[in-house]
Amino acid sequence: MKLENLANHINVALKSANAPKLATLLSYQDVHKDGLFVNNPGASRNSLTSRYAGKLASPWDEVCIAHLLVIIHTKDDNYEEAYKEEAQLVNAFLRYFTTQTRWLLPTLWLLLAELRVLAHQGDVALYSQGKATSCCEDAARICNKAFTLCVTDRTSAPAESRKWGVYRSVNIVLKCYFKVNRTNLSKNVIRAIEANPDIPPLEKFERSAQVTYRYYQGLLALLDENYIKAEAELTFACENCHWSSPRNQERILTFLIPLRMMKGSFPAASVLARFPALEDLYGRFISNIKQGNVVGFDQALVDLEARLVQLNIWLMIVKVREIAVSRVFKKCWLALQKPSRVPIPAFHAALKVAGEKDMQVAEAECLVANSIFKGYIKGYISHDTQLVVLSKLDPFPKLGARALRNGL
């Protein structure tokens, strides 16, 4: 297929408003790539520009040239250049997109997906040459531009508005920001949505967009230590995730489980059995809390530190440690048959049973004070008599009754 033929096919797809067909024609992975490659040997940007620029309606001349060059560069495994051409293609496409309505969205999704794939491969290539990676950052800017063009549709009829692409495109932008570690930029795009009352409510969008958006909202809330919001967002994502994406469900649970653990709620054994990676990550913490083994908990914290830090959940597990300690106190109280006063040396002895062999009494007292402060124990310490005076009513409240607290 010559480039002229490709242009003709594009014209037909445009005339019939066939966005999926148009997407296929602009995909560098579609079967037409081989014919296009063979029939345009040795083409370069210069030769193609002098031959085609202006011959096809703008921006399709640019789109076609860039598309052919993407194919040529990927055949050469030159992903750095392939990405640059794909970026040109998408930028040119966006100039057309901004004149159109919702019908063109399916084409946009394919182009942004392929842009991200090539950006990733481009960065891998740059990295292997010891150069600074830049493709994914650039792709984030282009995706952001696409998102903005969806938000700012002020001319289309409501049912036909590009605004129907707002959530799917913002999800792509957020994915980019998480990838390049620029989550601080996320607030800007979220504010752009919240500041625009014309955007239909999230519930009106496809469920895939809702689940993905709320997953990222949950992650952003976690970074802000807003645990209440994080739990609500991730719970929605967990309960609405599609069955064909167990991998996504695993990602959601990776962050929802420690949030629930902070409330004393553990995943059922069958859930952990279903996701071995989550069993590896959380199983030891859970069994050690149940057994009242604080030292075992600490050992797991040391062993799993790298992964927990990488996932940004280390801090949450450190907070869960308070539960482990408070359960030791509760076990002690139960073993003593629920007295109304517990001598601090008894709690001290319980911590020794929990593995804290070298702990001093003063340290034990300090941990009791913390448990009281955090609401795990209702009562007060009489320091002079070394007694913990417990509330008559429910001195060790159920963990679930103790609401999540942000930041604490």
Place this chain on the structure above:
Amino acid sequence: MADSSATAKDVSMDDKNAEKKAEESQQPQLGVLEEDDEFEEFAVQEWKDEETDVAKYLEQSGATGGGGAPSHLWEDSWDDDDVEEDFSVQLREELAKAAKPEDAMVS
């Protein structure tokens, strides 16, 4: 507000963590190259309540004939008030030791 749980052990963990982060920041942006941890695009865009992962999971695990609630995924009652014999026995041993420190010294 002072956090009284910040024992010596916690502090040493924080230090280790800080060192680790410093090490990481000196490396090139390897994170960009990891694809594994990404939330993937759903293959379908719209689905019914019965087609969620949770609904399918509850159905397959036979939780009350498909009428299972998402709450079945979570275990909240592990913290019930059962006295554990093992823990009680060990606790009594520790308390006995604490009550007679001179014995411990002799042995």
